[in-house]
Amino acid sequence: MMQALSKHLFYPLWDLKDRSQRLQEWKNLEEQQWWPQEQVRQLQWQRLQELLKYAHRHSPYYREVFATCGVKPEDIRTDVDFQRIPVTTKQDIRNHTNRFISDKYDKNRLVSAKTGGSTGVSLSLYFDEACQEKRNAAQLLSDRWSGWDLGLKKASIWGNPPVPKSFTQKLRLRLLDRVIYLDTMNLSDESMTAFVDRWRRDRPGAVFGHAHSIYLFARFLRANQITDCRPKGIVATSMMLLEHERTVIEEAFGCKVTNRYGCEEVGLIACECECHRGMHINLTHVFVEFLDANDQPVKPGQPGKIVVTDLNNRGMPLIRYRVEDMGVYSEKSCACGRGFPILERLEGRVADFLKLPDGGQVAGISLVERTLTKVAGVEQMQLVQDRLDRVIVNRVKGSDFTEQTDSLLLDAMREVFDERVALDIVDMSSIPQELSGKYRFSICKV
Incomplete structure (x- = not known):
């Protein structure tokens, strides 16, 4: 009954109170996802042209960019035209934050956020309320692909979970958000045991959280033979979901994992549907390009x-x-029939790519994943390249660790790094988290 009341009464009433367009945008997205891709792309291009005209008029930074590159919004009619606008970098935002902000808004009245700076550049970001509402609508859509629905209680495995303080915040948590938290900054047998007890009382219908943190909790469930935590959906986000982690999570929860990709700067970028064969790009909200080292489009x-x-x-x-x-x-088109194109796979952050002495590079996340599935006895690992000729392998022993494990680990690493690169194994009790509660498994400092 509470789920039905939340979905059909409290959600609409709360939107009415806030004069929000979130639910209306969600209903629009529910319809648009089934449009033919050509029709969705027409809407996307229309929205892109509106944005370009707006930025040209109201963003001091982009007004200057347009002038410098000799382009006017009305000149942009094709993808090739669009590529005449230079790429914006994190450094650009950090150096010119206030110039990005529209002169139609008071900065102090915008919603603000700050990225954690995991790639070395911390950013201050600002959003108008309508943008936030549309982002929330896209999240509702993608969450429903996992098996969750509005009003269904959630179990959130997250770092630094918010603590409701005001009456309104507490009321929202009870009527709308309906979420219980496992704080990933305190993952221990005791905290996870307490969370299982809470789960049994509250019976959440879906799990949301950092991919690796969900994996750690899944391993705890499996190790303790706990089989009554059975959600209808699981959404793994905020980190790359490795395939061996997906396997463990699905085995422990008896439920498919939905992989979701986004970032603080632009919100939802892509998410898996129920077919789990790549992530659908959020076409009506973002325009996504895939570029090579020279900022030219790559092929599918x-x-x-x-x-x-x-x-x-x-x-x-x-x-x-x-x-x-x-x-x-x-x-490729998806069997689900949605018109949103596919992000086939993520290969990690640019900062996760390790460098080879001959000038090549390797996706560190992929190397970690391959090694963990190949070498028995390693529970977790992290690669840190502090010099071109050295990679530190932070290794956590698994229950099946043997005297041969480290030599097999080095052999697997030598398939990528030759003798010019020193490989130093460091025994760790656990892989340290970032302040956000996320984990990084490949770090290049070169």
Whole structure:
């Protein structure tokens, strides 16, 4: 009954109270996802042109960019025209934050956020309320692909969970958000045991959280033979979901994992549907490009740097913003019938790619994943390249660790790194988290 009341009464009433367009945008997205891709792309291009005209008039930063590159919004009629606008970097935002902000808004009245700076550059970001509502609508849509629905109670495995303080915040938690938290900053047998007890009382219908943190909790469930935590959906986000982690999570919960990709700067970028064969790009809210080292488009199936234009944010427009992630897109259609194209796979952040002495590079996340599935006895590992000729292998022993484990680990690493690169194994009790509660498994400092 509470789920039905939340979905059909409290959600609409709360939107009415806030004069929000979130539910209306969600209903629009529910319809648009089934449009033919050509029709969705027409809407996307229309929204892109509206954004370009707006940024040209109201963003001092982009007004100067347009003038410098000799382009006017009305000149942009094709993808090739669009590529004449230079790529925006994190450094650009950090150096010129206030110039990005629209002159139609008071900065102090915008919604603000700050990225954690995991790639070395911390950013201050600003969004108008309508942008936030549309982002929330896209999240509702993608969450429903996992098996969750409005009003269904959630179990959130997250770092630094929010603590409701005001009466309104507490009321919202009880009537709308309906979420219980496992704080990933305190993952221990005691905290996870207490969370299982809470789960049994509250019976959440879906799990949301950092991919690796969900995996750690799944391993705890499996190790303790706990089989009554059975959600209808699982959404793994905020980190790359490794395939061996997906296997363990699905086995422990008896439920498929939905992989979701987004970032603080632009919101939802892509998410898996119920077919789990790649992630559908959030076409009506973002314009996504995949570019090579020279900022030229790559072909389908080839890795490229992900560059995103936010079609929602008027408070602080972001055009052709390089998110510092690598990914591969596909022109294949999905069996689900949705018109949103496919992000075939993520290959990690640019900062996760390790460098080879001969000038090549390797996706560190992929190397970690391959090694963990190949070498028995390693529970967790992290690669840190502090010099071109050295990689530190932080290794956590698994229950099946033997005297041969480390030599097999080095052999697996030598398939990528030759003798010019020193490989130093460091015994760790656990892999340290970032302040956000996320984990990084490949770090290049070169």
